[in-house]
Amino acid sequence: MSQIYLLNKPYQVLCQFTDDRGRATLADYLPVPNVYAAGRLDYDSEGLLLLTDDGALIHRISDPAHKLAKRYWVQVEGIPEERALQALRTGVQLKDGPTRPARVDRLGAPYPAARHPPVRYRESIPTTWLEIELREGRNRQVRRMTAHIGHPTLRLIRAAIGPWTLDGLEPGRWRRETLNAPNAGQRQRPGIDARRPRTRSRRR
Incomplete structure (x- = not known):
C-alpha cells in the first residue's frame, strides 16, 4: 500500500524541504520524512501538491505521457474576450511549441479566499477568474498561456491533479491517503484528518 500526502x-x-536562504519550505508544513513531490509548483504559485515515497507513483503522476489532468484557478488581469478563451481551448503557439487543447471556463463565485500578501490591486483594471484544465505540464505554462492572449496571470492556484483535489484543505494544511500502488491515480479510501502546519518564526 502506498501512502500519498x-x-x-x-x-x-x-x-x-531545505533552503540555505531561510525561506519557507515544505518542511514547515509537512513533517513527514523521505517523501518527494510528484510534480512541482512555483514559489509564487499555490495549491495542491502530491508527495509520496513511492517512486513508481511519482512517475505515474508526473509523467505527461499519462496525461493526468491538472486543474487550475487563475486570476488574470483584465476581462478576456471569448475569442481569447477559445484560443486557449484550441491551443496557442509558445516559444517551445504549440500547447495541447485545454478546458477553459470562467470561474463562478465564490472565488478563492484572499491571499496574504494580497494580489496587487488597480482600481482602473478589473480582474477575471478562470478555471483551466491541462493534460501537459511545461514550465510556467499557464502563466505563459494567459500572457500570450494579453491577460497576465496575477494569481495561480492548482485545484486538482487527476482525482485528487483541494477539497477540505486550507492553505498550509495536509492529509494522508492510502493507495494500491498498481492503481495509482484511483482513490482507494477517503483522506484522513487535515493536519496543521508546524509553526516557526518566519525568515525572509
Whole structure:
C-alpha cells in the first residue's frame, strides 16, 4: 500500500524541504520524512501538491505521457474576450511549441479566499477568474498561456491533479491517503484528518 500526502502549498513556499536562504519550505508544513513531490509548483504559485515515497507513483503522476489532468484557478488581469478563451481551448503557439487543447471556463463565485500578501490591486483594471484544465505540464505554462492572449496571470492556484483535489484543505494544511500502488491515480479510501502546519518564526 502506498501512502500519498496532499498538501495545499501556500504562496511563497519553496517546493523543496531545505533552503540555505531561510525561506519557507515544505518542511514547515509537512513533517513527514523521505517523501518527494510528484510534480512541482512555483514559489509564487499555490495549491495542491502530491508527495509520496513511492517512486513508481511519482512517475505515474508526473509523467505527461499519462496525461493526468491538472486543474487550475487563475486570476488574470483584465476581462478576456471569448475569442481569447477559445484560443486557449484550441491551443496557442509558445516559444517551445504549440500547447495541447485545454478546458477553459470562467470561474463562478465564490472565488478563492484572499491571499496574504494580497494580489496587487488597480482600481482602473478589473480582474477575471478562470478555471483551466491541462493534460501537459511545461514550465510556467499557464502563466505563459494567459500572457500570450494579453491577460497576465496575477494569481495561480492548482485545484486538482487527476482525482485528487483541494477539497477540505486550507492553505498550509495536509492529509494522508492510502493507495494500491498498481492503481495509482484511483482513490482507494477517503483522506484522513487535515493536519496543521508546524509553526516557526518566519525568515525572509
